[in-house]
Amino acid sequence: MRKPCCEKEGTNKGAWSKQEDQKLIDYIKSHGEGCWRSLPKAAGLHRCGKSCRLRWINYLRPDIKRGNFEQDEEDLIIKLHALLGNRWSLIAGRLPGRTDNEVKNYWNSHIRKKLIKMGIDPNNHRLNQIIPRPNPQNDCVSAAATSSGSMSNISACTKAPIKSSREIDQRASQATSVLEDETSGSSSRDLNLDLTIAFPNPPLQVEEEMQKNIKGSFTMAREIETTLQHSPTLALFR
DNA sequence: AAGCAGTCCAACCGCCCTTTG
DNA sequence: CCAAAGGGCGGTTGGACTGCT
Structure with a gap:
């Protein structure tokens, strides 16, 4: 049997309160992201580390764009x-x-x-x-x-x-x-969709290299599109 | 106004991949 | 090289909300 990702007992579940949000924001602002397992304890949150990560990534991150999709x-x-x-x-x-x-x-x-x-x-x-x-x-x-x-x-x-x-x-x-x-034969799912096609939130220092990859990605995307004509x-x- | 069905979305679960010792 | 731990991801769920009858 697989070990649970964290202690389930004593951890809150469900919707986050404003206080919890604030604790998480404050902690990440001063310590940065990472080490989600130990974060809840350090931040004084009775939450699973995964739950903290999810809350931060999906809701609290300052660069998140809210509202309808254009x-x-x-x-x-x-x-x-x-x-x-x-x-x-x-x-x-x-x-x-x-x-x-x-x-x-x-x-x-x-x-x-x-x-x-x-x-x-x-x-x-x-x-x-x-x-x-x-x-x-x-x-x-x-x-x-x-x-x-x-x-x-x-x-x-x-x-x-x-x-x-x-x-x-x-x-x-x-x-x-x-x-x-x-x-079942040569469907799009069987294509080799290498992960280089994605570049989420690139750090500044690798931007130049990313630009090269972007060119490559678009070339590959074009090839895939041709395949999926x-x-x-x-x-x-x- | 009340009850029901449908919709939306935040959050959880568990698997898989990567990293570390 | 291997096992364990940690992190990331996609699938799913549950509750709040909305619209219809």
């Missing part, structure tokens, strides 16, 4: 998800001020459903093989897939009559099962 951020998330899959930390690394948790939540609550309504499988970014029955409202699917514009076009296509989230999930699983054979969501950005 259209270009959404576009970028979709595009990066098509390239990287559910590697939220890598995707978040390309969105200044956004956290992996935030991106993940936004994907699951907004973008995923939006793609499904468009008839695009959010798992592999391909057009659903089970195209919803003939319906003028669904015309936007093919229109969007062939559009040269941005995802802004999607907003006009979100009125498809799907009644519940359960139905959305069913459609998604249907689509996935239909596409299984197709994707049948991906409707990628087509949206062309």
